[in-house]
Amino acid sequence: MSETTYSNERPNAWQRWGADDEAGALNLIGPDQVRRAAGLVRSGQVLRLAQPLSRRTPVPRHRSGLQHFMGRDGGDYAAGANRPGGFQFAEDTVVMPLHIGTHIDALCHAWCDGRMFNNYRENTMRSTSGATLLGVEKMPPAVTRGVLLDVVGLRGRALAADEVITRSDLQACLEAARLQLEPGDAVLLHTGWLAANLGKADVDFNAEPGIDHEAGLWLAQQDVAMIGADNYAVEVLPFAEGTVFPVHQCVIRDYGIPLLEGLQLEELVATKRREFLFVAAALPFVGGTGSPLAPVAVL
Template sequence: MSQEAWGRWGADDERGALNHIGAEQVRRATALVRTGEAVSLAQPLSPRTPVPKHRAGIQHFMGRDGGDYAAGARRPGGFQFAEDTVVMPLHIGTHIDALCHAWCDDCLYNGFPGQGTRSTSGALRCGIDKMPPIVTRGVLLDLVRLHGGPLGRRASIGRGDLIQAAEAASLTIESGDAVLIRTGWQESLPPVADVSFDEEPGIDVEAALWLAEAGVAMVGADNFAIEAIPFPAGTVFPVHQRLIRDFGIPLLEGLVLQPLAAHDRGQFLFVASPLPLVGGTGSPLAPVAVV
């Protein structure tokens, strides 16, 4: 398997394609703001947030609440407060994959050894703590608008589909872009926690390579895994392998894109910052599009 981005930014690089974002890309992105409205692209998080069966859901505990005061807790000077604790997987709801999240042939992005990711230490290389804040031009490739509705549950989005969506929005994909792909999967989910993650529309490998070769900084979508599921015969997460492992491109999954699409803006200021969890394989995220 080829490793197109390995060594491009040095043998010790752990930021991958986010290196495409520099001061010029940030300035260009801020110039796109017209109305100044900030549009949230994140799912709400609660114990009802759907997760695949191999992951635990959110556990939310109150450490101090109104019940404590009703039971007689002291309130010096009349002061009262509440606080809580959340236990949850890092890959839930709207989240970003670190470059240590997926690998093959015992090698992470840039050739770092896969055995460096352990339960006792987390990821020694390419953890989410190595990912900087992301401020760049966001572009929306709206396949729902292109096809007149949400895509079929197993639809595979090819290179030609992305090109058509870009042309429909009068966009040219450029180096440093955060490309967001609207499939309609997220907005068409039933309002229940028991959601199937065994099939979804998503991009194929050729579409992924087209984005990578354009120099995008990251790829996001309104689905579970960016790529089409089920996978092509004889493959397992082939888009994850090519984008994360070979090109160092982080994936932003579980986006909410319908409100952004309603603004009819193909390009915008995109802002997101993962939690700097040392050795983490990903992070919940609350990305924002500023139009």
Template sequence: MSRDAWNRWGEQDERGALNHIGSAQVQSAAGLVRSGTVLTLAQPLSPRTPVPRHRAGIQHFMGRDGGDYAAGARKPGGFQFAEDTVVLPLHIGTHIDALCHAWYDEALYNGFPGSGTRSTGGATRCGIDKMGPIVGRGVLLDIVAQRGGPLPDGTVIGAADLERAAKAAGVTVGTGDIVLIRTGWAEDQARRDMVSFDTEPGLDLEAGLWLAEREIAVLGADNFAVEVVPFAPGTVFPVHQRLIRDFGIPLLEGLVLRDLAAAGQGAFLFAASPLPVVGGTGSPISPIAIL
């Protein structure tokens, strides 16, 4: 099977396509800042954040709060405080997939064994703690604008759609780019009573490979899977398998892109940093676009 980026950055590399971003790319991206406007691209997190059936949701509880003092807790020197705890899956809301998240043929990105990912201790290779901060040129490919509205569930986004969206944005997708795809799925879901993770618009494998061949660093979207669901017959998460495992491209899911699209700037400074959970398969993330 194809191993398109294996050993490109050395036999021990665990960062994959993020190696496309160097200091020159960061400096160039900083030059895209015009107004200084900062936009969040993240969903708010709460126990109401939707998750697919096989994942637990967020648990949020207080360890110390105002009720403790109402019940007579001591206030030394008048000092009072509150603190809380959150228990959550690492793949919830706006989150990024580590390179240990998906694989096939028993091998992760760069040939590391899939057997190294266990329930105790997490991933010994390609964990989210190996990813580091992500800063570079963000590129928005607004398929909603191309289609005149949010895409219906199951709509396939092909390579030709990406080319048209890039042309409309006035950008050429290239090495080290952080490419964000707006499908309108999340915006459409907000108008529904129940969120469905069983069908959504997204990229087909051809579109994913089109981006990989342009040496992008990260691929993100405003949907749950980045790729179209249901999958093409005879395949299961083909974009995940090929981009994460073969090209070392992390996937950024659950973005909020409406305000960024409204700003009308196709290329911008992107910044985000995952939680460095040792051996984690992903992380909630709070990306920003600086215009």
């Protein structure tokens, strides 16, 4: 893989797919990757990897929760609303942050030092219109091989809230599954965080097991297209001393790899399948920094 460097000499994939590219590592998913992934289907079982969305879906305190309003329901008809020909219907409206439950981070979601992926400047993000570059609508649908790395299974126990998942852990998971990463893969990490927090009234979003910077950089340099996990931020929280979201900076900003957060993986883990057809498509909110997601694994 060819790499360029910017002023502070951190490795990155800027301009790898051209100076005007806005899709980043999703460019690694082409017809060959789609055909390869389709060939993994054995039983035809389809698993949904998304959390249910409701007013009870937990979010960090700096975000608003989901709000669900009925525009028309059975009560309107009970109160005398017109029903021409006996026809009745219901409709509703949902207001929610784009980063809630199971969702994808767009490439405009995180940056540092005034620069975004592909050396775009932060002034391309506007409060009135959102992202003028790297918005979530620029992300093509992903149909590729999914690779599940079961860190809970590797440890043989539940992970501590702030436990680091290292590069060596990822390599050990691959060895246990007798798999190797290939360009265009979607890597999904099973940390157990979501399962441990389901049903809690007050979820702590400041501590979770996750990968460190070295592990994130290693995944990026394996040419994976997406990295996801069953936790809030994919990376370990709290961060290593002196850093702030180092994996987000490395993976999203430096390598153009979107992060999938809040995946529901327990059912997939139970199948013992560690490679499968993975399908996900963001809602194309123009200028959006992310999108709710309903990814599936086809076994």
